[in-house]
Every structure is written in structure tokens, then in C-alpha cells.
Amino acid sequence: MELLYKSTRGGEDKVKASEAILKGLACDGGLFVPEEIPRLQADLKQWKDYTYQQVAYEVMKLYLTDFTEEELKECINRAYDEKFDTPEIAPMAEADGAWYLELFHGATIAFKDMALSILPHLMTTSAKKNKIQNDIVILTATSGDTGKAALAGFADVPGTKIIVFYPKNGVSPIQERQMVTQKGDNTYVVGIEGNFDDAQNGVKKIFADRQLAVCLEEKGYQFSSANSINIGRLVPQIVYYVYAYLTLLREERIEEAEKINVVVPTGNFGNILAAFYAKNMGIPIHKLICASNENKVLYDFFETGCYDKNREFILTSSPSMDILISSNLERLIYRVCGNDASVNRELMNSLQTTGKYAVTDAMRAELKDFAGGYASEADTAAKIRNLYEKTGYVLDTHTAVASAVYDDYVKKTGDNTKTVIASTASPFKFGRSVLSAIDPKYDSLSDYEQIDELAKVANVEIPKAIEEIRSAPVVHYHICGKDQMVEEIKKFLGV
Numbered sequence: 001m002e003l004l005y006k007s008t009r010g011g012e013d014k015v016k017a018s019e020a021i022l023k024g025l026a027c028d029g030g031l032f033v034p035e036e037i038p039r040l041q042a043d044l045k046q047w048k049d050y051t052y053q054q055v056a057y058e059v060m061k062l063y064l065t066d067f068t069e070e071e072l073k074e075c076i077n078r079a080y081d082e083k084f085d086t087p088e089i090a091p092m093a094e095a096d097g098a099w100y101l102e103l104f105h106g107a108t109i110a111f112k113d114m115a116l117s118i119l120p121h122l123m124t125t126s127a128k129k130n131k132i133q134n135d136i137v138i139l140t141a142t143s144g145d146t147g148k149a150a151l152a153g154f155a156d157v158p159g160t161k162i163i164v165f166y167p168k169n170g171v172s173p174i175q176e177r178q179m180v181t182q183k184g185d186n187t188y189v190v191g192i193e194g195n196f197d198d199a200q201n202g203v204k205k206i207f208a209d210r211q212l213a214v215c216l217e218e219k220g221y222q223f224s225s226a227n228s229i230n231i232g233r234l235v236p237q238i239v240y241y242v243y244a245y246l247t248l249l250r251e252e253r254i255e256e257a258e259k260i261n262v263v264v265p266t267g268n269f270g271n272i273l274a275a276f277y278a279k280n281m282g283i284p285i286h287k288l289i290c291a292s293n294e295n296k297v298l299y300d301f302f303e304t305g306c307y308d309k310n311r312e313f314i315l316t317s318s319p320s321m322d323i324l325i326s327s328n329l330e331r332l333i334y335r336v337c338g339n340d341a342s343v344n345r346e347l348m349n350s351l352q353t354t355g356k357y358a359v360t361d362a363m364r365a366e367l368k369d370f371a372g373g374y375a376s377e378a379d380t381a382a383k384i385r386n387l388y389e390k391t392g393y394v395l396d397t398h399t400a401v402a403s404a405v406y407d408d409y410v411k412k413t414g415d416n417t418k419t420v421i422a423s424t425a426s427p428f429k430f431g432r433s434v435l436s437a438i439d440p441k442y443d444s445l446s447d448y449e450q451i452d453e454l455a456k457v458a459n460v461e462i463p464k465a466i467e468e469i470r471s472a473p474v475v476h477y478h479i480c481g482k483d484q485m486v487e488e489i490k491k492f493l494g495v
């Protein structure tokens with residue numbers, strides 16, 4: 001049966017999966033959602049020995065119903081290959097009673113690789129299916145990790161170009177270096193003078209700019225999005241929650257049908273939304289624990305039912321979670337208001353004009369699967385140090401936020417359900433903060449000395465992604481004001 005996608009704001013006809021992937025954002029500013037969340041069709045036990053690629057096929061085929069088996073398998077095989085440093089793709093590590101689902105074994109050592117290694121293939125396949133002649137121009141705002149993962153995914157993919165905007169002073173030195181050394185004639189990287197929300201709002205405006213779209217069309221270009229609002233990002237992220245559950249079954253850590261909790265360090269709400277979809281597909285998940293850093297808009301939302309971004313934006317040691325507008329939350333809001341696009345649209349308008357909205361009690365009741373928590377900078381550092389001292393396992397700062405929130409959750413609720421914590425970055429990506437948490441004596445070392453030190457401390461090899469940037473030349477020097485993004489795009493495309 002064909003699964004169609006509709007906009008959360010109701011202003012667009014239903015589209016096929018391939019069309020939703022090409023468009024990214026719906027024309028009315030809404031996000032595409034499947035008409036319904038499909039259910040897994042097999043007894044999970046039968047899949048417990050499946051490879052990651054096999055699980056990916058079983059899950060994704062339920063969403064991408066207009067892809068042929070051959071097309072989808074080709075996308076999966078091109079994405080989840082030797083770019084990952086383990087054939088398991090998403091292995092799990094047990095430490096201090098929780099399972100860390102390591103989503104950082106791809107090309108850029110952060111979880112965005114899980115989706116961005118397959119998105120370019122989903123997109124070029126979608127273009128072929130829809131007889132698109134234009135080059136696809138990927139426009140991305142990044143808080144750090146998306147940018148590099150998207151660049152790595154799209155670099156030199158024929159028929160595509162990619163432009164990445166990042167907050168000039170809002171990403172780690174390693175993240176910035178990863179991006180500005182990106183090879184590929186079809187890549188363009190620009191630092192903007194503003195924060196992540198400025199970059200994201202700028203990109204949203206550009207997507208809504210009809211005049212610019214017409215101008216590009218004449219030159220044979222069309223925009224698409226690699227941001228986590230693209231359904232082609234969301235769907236591949238569901239896979240690893242299914243795979244994680246199957247791993248626990250295979251290793252006999254859980255009984256058949258036993259429920260688990262999932263903790264996710266959250267920013268734009270894409271990763272945890274994928275876990276929510278997995279739950280609704282039939283994976284036995286009890287609570288979805290949404291972990292925030294000091295930018296705790298989501299925590300406050302789950303506590304009070306009021307989403308309010310009117311507050312100070314705080315730069316933390318987990319920059320990929322420094323976000324005040326969690327775009328993907330709109331998909332959840334739409335669902336909990338009973339798939340009523342007009343209610344959702346009103347709330348999103350309110351967010352746009354006043355910076356806040358409040359949901360009704362009935363809607364709040366629908367959020368009962370979620371628990372919110374947040375960790376301060378001090379809690380996060382203490383968690384890295386304590387877990388390291390107890391077990392030798394080293395967390396990155398984002399994962400440490402989730403782990404600290406989980407400790408808090410257990411203390412408050414006494415809920416001892418077995419738990420998977422999404423581990424979203426390699427500690428090497430945020431080495432300075434990680435080492436400083438373990439012992440401030442490392443603070444005086446240079447970035448590269450720290451990498452060598454971290455390898456010793458954590459007793460793991462330096463990832464290839466880090467080795468490479470030590471010697472790579474900087475090739476992108478562009479910086480612009482937050483109101484000059486369109487000019488930068490035109491400059492690069494020569495229009």
C-alpha cells in the first residue's frame with residue numbers, strides 16, 4: 001500500500017515519499033509527515049540476526065513505498081559501507097548499567113552520519129524517479145555536526161551542490177576545521193555572524209522566497225534541504241532504534257517484548273522523534289527521555305505545556321544542542337493535536353510572532369510517553385569524569401548531558417527499566433571539553449596534543465576523521481552577516 005505524506009500546516013496536497021524528500025519543507029512552511037506511522041510487519045525475534053542493512057531495508061521500505069526494492073537496497077548499500085569503522089554500523093557499549101548506542105562510527109564521527117550518508121542517494125534516486133533535470137542545491141544551516149556530515153555525504157555527488165551556513169562563533173574549533181577543509185567542487189561553506197537560530201531562520205526564509213526560486217529555476221537549479229526536517233533524514237534514524245532493540249534481544253539482555261527506555265540528547269528534536277516513530281511502529285519502548293543542556297526550552301515545555309523561546313541563548317560545551325527552536329517538535333505537536341493542521345498552524349504562527357505557544361491539557365496528556373530533563377554544564381562535566389573514573393568509558397559532552405539526565409530521572413522516578421542512551425558523538429569531536437572535565441591539567445595542551453592525550457586516556461584509536469583534518473588545507477574562507485545569505489548563494493551559483 002502506498003504511504004503518502006502531508007504537510008503539518010495543511011496547505012499542500014499529499015505527496016509521495018520521493019517528492020517529500022526532494023522538497024524538504026512543504027510549500028506552506030510545514031513539515032511533511034506520513035499519513036500514518038506504519039507498523040512493523042514481523043515478529044521482532046525473526047529479525048534478531050539481521051545485519052544493519054537488512055534492518056534498514058525492512059524499516060525504510062514501509063516509509064518509502066514509491067522506491068523499488070532495488071532502488072532502496074542500492075541506497076542502503078552505498079550508505080552503510082566501509083565509511084563506517086565497524087560492520088555493526090551502530091554498536092552498543094554497556095557502561096555502569098546502561099547501554100550506549102554509539103551512533104558515531106561514520107565518516108564525521110557524529111550521529112548525523114547515520115542519516116546523511118544515505119540522504120544524497122535517496123535524493124538523487126528521488127530526482128531520477130521524478131524526472132528532475134535541475135541540479136539540486138542543498139541548503140543547510142548547521143550547529144556544527146550536520147554541516148560536516150552533509151558536506152561529506154554530498155561532496156562530488158553528481159547533480160548536486162551543497163551550501164552550508166554555520167554560526168561563526170558557535171561551533172567547536174574541530175567542527176569548524178572539519179567544515180572549512182571540505183573537498184569537492186560542489187561544496188561551499190560560510191560562517192555567519194549570528195547564532196544557529198539566525199542561520200536556520202535565514203535558510204527557512206530563503207526556502208520560502210518564490211522570486212529567488214524562479215531565478216534559480218531559470219539557471220537550472222532547485223533548492224532542497226538536508227536539515228533534520230527532511231523526511232529523508234528522519235526515516236533512516238528510526239532504523240537504529242529498531243536495530244538496538246534487536247541487538248539487546250540477540251544478546252539476551254532483554255526478554256521478548258520487554259520494554260526499554262530510551263534517552264536522547266536533544267536539540268532540533270529529530271533524533272528523539274525517530275525513537276517516537278520506532279515506538280509507534282511497535283518497538284517496545286516505555287519512556288522517551290528528552291535530555292537538554294542549559295538551553296532547556298524542551299524541558300520547560302514538557303514540564304509546563306508552554307513552549308517559550310524568549311530567553312537568553314546560552315553557549316554550552318554541547319553546541320549541537322544549543323537550540324531554542326526545535327523544528328522537528330512541530331511533527332509531534334501536529335500529532336498530539338489530533339493531526340489537526342489548523343490547530344498546529346496557529347501554534348506555529350504564535351511561535352513565529354510571539355516566540356511562544358501553549359498546548360491544551362488534552363494535548364499534554366498525549367505527551368505522556370515523554371519525560372524531560374536537563375543537565376547543567378557542571379553536571380555534564382561531572383558525569384564525564386565520574387563515568388570515566390568508574391568504568392574507563394569516555395563520553396562526549398552531548399552524550400554526557402543525556403547520561404546525567406538519565407541518572408536524575410532514575411533518582412526521581414525509581415524507574416529501573418533497562419535503558420538505551422543515544423551516544424551522538426565521539427569524544428574526539430569535543431576533546432577539549434571532555435579532557436577538561438576529566439582533569440583540568442589538560443587545559444594547557446593544544447588541540448592536537450589533546451587528541452593524542454585523549455586516545456591514551458580513553459584507550460581507543462584516533463578516528464580517521466580526526467587524523468585527516470590535521471593536515472588538510474583550509475579551502476573555505478567565507479564569512480557573512482546574517483542578512484547576506486542570499487548574496488552568498490548567488491555568488492557561489494553564479495546567478
Ligand SMILES: *Cc1c(COP(=O)(O)O)cnc(C)c1O
Pocket residue numbers: 110111112145146228265266267268269270271272320321398424425
Ligand atoms: C545534532 C546533534 C544532537 C541533537 O540531535 P537532534 O536530532 O537535533 O535533536 C545531539 N548531539 C549531537 C552530537 C548532534 O550532532
